[in-house]
Amino acid sequence: MDRKIGVYICHCGLNIASTVNVQKLTEFAQGLEGVVIARDYPYMCSDPGQELIKKDIKEYGLTNVVVASCSPTMHGPTFQKVCEEAGLNPYMFQMVNIREHVSWVTDDVEKATEKAKLLVAAAVNRVKFHEPLEKIHVPLTQSVLIVGGGITGIEAALKLANSGKKVYLVEREPSIGGRMAQLEKTFPTLDCASCILTPKMVDVASNPNITILAYSEIKEVSGYIGNYKVKVVKKPRYVDENKCIGCGLCATKCPSKVLDEFNMGLSYRKAIYIPFPQAVPRKYTIDRERCLYFTKNICRVCERFCPTKAINFEQKPEEIALEVGAVILATGYDVFDPSVIKRYGYGRYKNVYTGLEVERLTSASGPTNGRIILRDGRTPSTVVIIHCVGSRDENYHVYCSRVCCMYAMKLAHLIKERAPNSTVYELYIDIRAHGKGYEEFYRRVQEEGVIFIRGKAAEITESDNGKLIVTFxxxxxxxxxxIEADMVVLATALEPRKDARELARIFNIPVDKNGFFLERHPKLAPVSTVNRGVFVAGACQGPKDIPDSVAQGAAAAAEALALLSQGVVEAEPVIAEVNKDLCSGCRICISVCPYNATVFDRESKTASVQEVLCQGCGTCVASCPSGARTLRQRGFTDKQIIAEIEAILLKRFVPVEVLITET
Amino acid sequence: MVSQNNHLIEDSYAIRAAIEKCIQCGTCSASCPLNNYMDYTPRQVVLMVREGFIHEALKTKTIWLCSTCYLCAVRCPAKINIGEFMTALKRSALKNGYSNNQLYPKLMETYAEYINKYGRISEPRLMIKFSLKTSPFKLLKMIPFSMKLLREGTLSFSLEKIQNIEEIKI
Amino acid sequence: MDTSGKALSYYPGCSCSRNGIGRHYGFSSLAVLRALGITVSEIEDWNCCGSNLYRVVDEKGSYLLGARNLAKALEMNLPEILILCPACFLSMNRTLTEILANTKVRNEITKKYSILGSPASSRLRIRHVIDFLVNDIGEEAIKNRVKRRLEGLKIAAYYGCQITRPYSYFDDPEFPTSLEKIISWIGGQPVESPLKTKCCGGMLMLTNEEEVLTVIEKIFNSYVREGAECIVTACPLCHLNLEMARTRLGKRISVDKRLPIIYFTQLVGLSFGIGIDELGISKNIAEHLIEKMVLTATV
Structure with a gap:
């Protein structure tokens, strides 16, 4: 076949042109066998740049296009679309990265230009073996799984449900609500957290499009974009959800007391409980570890008193199978455990608290009904709040947790409000009040008499009279x-959930270096992931406050909607295919496929590839003992790759294969 | 700020790390057991070096009060080894004659003299020689305590020389 | 762990050698190890480690000081080096780390001591005697060897600074617990002080006496507050400074004149039934302590 190749060299402003001699590169490309036109242009991705290619495709009747510019993950799709719009199959295109791979990694113009030449020649060699491919179309299941029932997951669920999509909201705890349910007020507006959260929780419960799967966890995920099969395990509450009316008689009668995790261990709950009064669903749960029946085989008082006979000690974990088209992960964060910073004495000195503990103290429904009372019953007269505990510290977490400055100030405000005679100090390194109305809140708290001191606490010791001495x-x-303080509050960091890596593995997405879920692009695809049907939102992607979490929840919902409303999803045709005439049916490829995409066809006794499942990883291709003509990877055939290697390593700018065909 | 005096300070990892990584939180200062005797806090000395006040940094009392206990180093949120930073400053100060009237440099010189001559040291001899160089009256003060050590059998003035002193010379 | 017959090289350093100010730390450590069946071989013709002082005068030279000792240990084919003095422990660790991790230092050093450039150098380990007793010998072996338990004696461990800093690989850099473990294994009751790893001032005692005295005053006061009946140390310089400061501070502190300040290995040796002359414990102190001891039936 007679190839007519067009080569386009992008300057990327000065990003490429300042290091690569683009004129020389263009001249070189023009001289390559099969190239009919080579051009350079300041911004190939701009409208005029794209028009240039389109015009050439039509004018010169180009069979292939090579663009040398930035990373194909950045603009590969852009130029494929250009080809398509000009009537050329998009897989006849090849992109060369002369920015990240060349100009950004050296200052040596001569070497950079030489390397760019070889890369361009390799691509020109390669496209001579390109063949038109057709995109694969897969239908989509019109439902969404949301993992995590905090404010982020709630927001996403409501947006999707109100757009008519079916939503499964999976929450690990007995109730949805998440961290926000634990908060008293929210910065900087000082809205009551429950007052703005609980109506949304009720909306979720009453929305017919939403199924809440509380006290449940994800066990297994299979399938692919648009068609995920999810197994959820519903843990036994030992209370029949259909019968429980949430009257709470069981809890009043239960004799077993347990430290209340919702109140950060500052008070007690019963072994049969709801985490907080506004819990949704308002269904009681038996804490198996602390229930006298389960531990000592006695009691069963709850069973006796339950008016609806909802108690069921025989309940077993229940596995629920879901089919969804998209997934939103909104699993939130864990609080850093400050006891590892031994010099702060958390866990050793009783009046050293974490921020979330004080949050519960200030809560009207908390252990002290909103009064600031220390563990020894006193009201503090001097309070020190220490910022950046576990954040911005290379020994713990190097990142800024983004919310601590603000929540520390909010706590200072609340402490001043509830204990008006107290003196409150904030020990900060830098104040980060970046959001709307945040700086104003900082001023306001300062005006309320909170004393801000720039410096990090070095240590806390206890004096003979039980006071805490903070040195800084x-x-x-x-x-x-x-400072001699009665109470020290540690503004602890936000960190990834302990099992975030495990969940990332289940959903086949990467985590960043800190362990948070990794978004596809930090700026342009903040809620997408490399797994195209899986989105992330809220603090599981990185520390975030409520406004940002809500915005991301809505954004992830919009992304999921955009995906589902396509009706079908396009999949890349760059996948494996079997030449049935040559396949011996040894099944090695079936054993190595990580996606279960290769199967054995009993009739023909050969392997076959399920197109929608294949991710194009190439493992099977490499494993095939009878070689590449039997099992080949479309878009990465041996001929294509060898042609590239010939150019780069042998400086042979006409592939041997072409010479053979031509002679 | 680029200082005219950068040549006064050695270009070492300890110095560079402090300049590049310090977030000025003051953890080192407040952790230092001798901070209340310092004219500038350790954090301020880091800042002086960063901003080019090299001359001033080498003149501080602070660097000579550092006993290299490394409490600052293990606490530093930027993982700067401030103990090593101070040692590097001491070295730079000594090299550039910033410390003639300080006791600490005299002690180190005496210490080095013993090592260069014997390859080992003897604390009692080191103390005596150092005192003779600085304030001989101090020796009188030491007598009662020395007697106690003598009684307990922990005082000895003998010092063995290593076999080949050239082995510790570059 | 079976450690009987385990062989290490031993670097006494100036202070813990037979002429040093901390010779009793050296003697008692060797006696305790002997009692536990451990052989150590003193590095022949060792030289001063240079501590943190020599490197202020000559940094390159300070690495050479450490390197010579390391090379000798390798030549003896005993790459695990036992050290008592924290200053030696720190500076030998630093030399080793620099040789392994810093190409510039390595090239300089291996010119003179080529053995340190050989693969064998990766076997070098600097072990502090506390680390060795707690993590290699262990609870069972030590408990089995105890002949006199220090039943109920309130013992405060003063670590000083450089045992766990900055090379803190065997215990917490600020709140270590190894010595407390040993104390409880020999029957004592460990008492805690938040200042147990605060610096004693070290060599600054010679140059900045008043400053250092106030630092030690705080340390003494914190131990008195906890009711310590005996203070054990693990550093010859800490030991000297505490003793000297006790004399100098006089009435500024309310420390019982008879309060024994001894090396922890002396205390362990005493509980093992080793003679006080061998351990270098003075008669008064021994009597004071033996009053508190009870014979165990186990031996």
Whole structure:
């Protein structure tokens, strides 16, 4: 076949042109066998740049297009679309990365230009073996799985359900609500957290499009974009959800007391419980570890008193199979455990608290009904709040947790409000009040008399009279100081959920270096992941406050909607295919496929590839003992790759295969 | 700020790390057991070096009060080894004659003299020689305590020399 | 772990050698190890580690000081080096780390000591005696060897700074617990002080006496507050400074004049039934302690 190849060299402003001699590169490309036109242009991805290619395709009757510019993950699809619009099959295109792979990694113009030449020649060699491929179309299941019932998951669920999509909301705890349910007020507006959260929780419960699967966890996921099969395990509550009316008689009668995790262990709950009064679903749960029946085979008082006979000690874990088209992960965060910073004495000194513990103290429904009372019953007169505990610290988490400055200030405000005679100090390194109305809140708290001191606490010791001595340098004065405090609050970091990596593995998405779920692009695809049907939102992607979490929840819902409303999803045709005439049916490829995409066809006694499941990883191709003519990877055939290698390693700019065909 | 005095300070990892990584939180200062005797806090000395006040940094009392206990180093949120930073400053100060009237440099010189001569040291001899160089009256003060050590059998002035002193010379 | 017959090289350093100010730390450590069936071979013709002082005068030279000792240990084919003095432990660890991780230092050093450039150098380990007793010998072996338990004696461990800093691979850098473990294995009751790894001032005692005295005053006071009946140390310089400061501070502190300040290995040796002369414990102190001891029936 007579190839007519067009080569397009992008300057990327000065990103490429300042290091690669684009004129020389273009001249070189023009001289390559099969190239009919080579051009360079300041911004190939711009409208005029794209028009240039389209015009050439028509004018010169190009059979292939090579663009040398940035990363194909950035603009590969852009130029494929250009080809398509000009009537050329998009798989006749090849992209060369002369920015990340060339100009950004060196200052040596000569070497950079040489490398760029070889890469361009390799692509020109390669496209001579390209063949037109057709995209695969897969139908989509019109439902969405949301993992995590915090404010982010709730927001996403409501948006999707209100657009008519079926939503499964899976929550690990007995109730939805998440961290926000634990908060008293929210910065900077000081809205009551429950007052704005609980109506949304009720909306979720009453929305016919939403199924809440509380006290449940994800066990297994299979399938692919548009068609995920999910196994959810519903843990036994030992209470029949259909019968429980949430009257709470069981809890009043239950004799077994347990530290209340919702109140951060500052009070007690019963072994049969709801986590908080506004719980949704309002169904009681038996804590198996602490229930006298399960531990000592006695009691069963709850069973006796339950008016609807809802108690069922025989309940077993229940496995629920779901089919969904898209997934949103909104699993939130864990709180950093400050006891590892031994010099702060958390866990050793009783009056050193975490931020979330004080949050519960300030809560009207908390262990002290909103009064600031220390563990020893006193009201503190001096309170020190320490910022950046576990954040911005290379020994723990190097990142800024983004919310601590603000929640520390909110707690200072609440402490001042509830214990008006107290003196409150904030020991900060830098104040990060970046959001709308945040700086104003900082001013307001300062005006309320909270004293801000720039310096990180070095240590906390206890004096003979039980006071806490906080030692720090006032870095603006340059003096080491001590404050004798009654109460110290540690503004602890936000960190990834302990099992975030496990969940990432189940959903086949990567995590970042800190262990948070990794978005596809930090700026342009903040809620997408490399797994195209899986989206992430809220603090599971990185520390986030409520406004940002809600925005991401809505954004992820919009992404899921955009996907589902396509009706069908296009899949890349760059996958494996079997030449049935040559396949011996040894089944090695079947054993190595990580996606269960290769199967054995009993009739023909050969392997076959299920197109929608194949991810194009190439493992089977490499494993085939009878070689590449039997099992080949479309878009990555041996001929294509060898042609590239010939150009780069042998500087042979006409592939041997072409010479053979031509002679 | 680029200082005219950058040549006064050695170009080592300890110095560079402090300049590049310090977030000025003051943890080192407040952790230092001797901070209340320092004229500038350790954090301020890092800042001085960063901003080019090299001359001033080498003149501080602070660097000579560092006993290299490394409490700052293990606490530093930027993982800067401030103990090593201070040692590097001491070295730079000594090299550039910034510390003639300080006791600490004298102690180190005496220490080095013993090592260069014997390959080992003897604490009692080191103390005596150092005191003779600085304030001989101090020796009188030491007598009662020395007697106690003598009684307990822990005082000895003998010092063995290593076989080939050239082996510790570059 | 079966450690009987385990062989290590031993680097006494100036202070813990037979002429040093901390010779009793050295003697008692060797006696305790002997009692536990451990052979150590002193590195022949060792030289001073240079501590943290020599490197202020000459950094390159300070690495050479450490390197010579390391090379000798390798030549003896005993790459595990036991060290008592924290300053030696720190500076030998630093030399080793620099040789392994810093190409510039390695090239300089291997010019003179080529053995440190050989693959064998990766077997070098610097072991502190505390680390060795707690993590290699262990609870069972030590408990089995105890002949006199220090029943109920309130013992405070003063670690000083450089045992766990900055090379803190065998215990927490600020709140270590190894010595407390040993104390409880020999029957004592460990008492805690938040200042147990605070610096004693070290060599600054010679140059900044008043400053250092106030630092040690705080340390003493914290131990008095916890009711310590005996303070054990693990560093010759800490030991000297505490003793010297006790004399100098006089009435500024309310420490019982008879309060024994001894090396922890002396205390362990005493509980093992080793003679006080061998351990270098003075008669008064021994009597004071033996009053508190009870004979165990196990031996």
């Amino acid at each position: 340098e006032d870095t603006l004065l340059g003096k080491v100081q001590q």
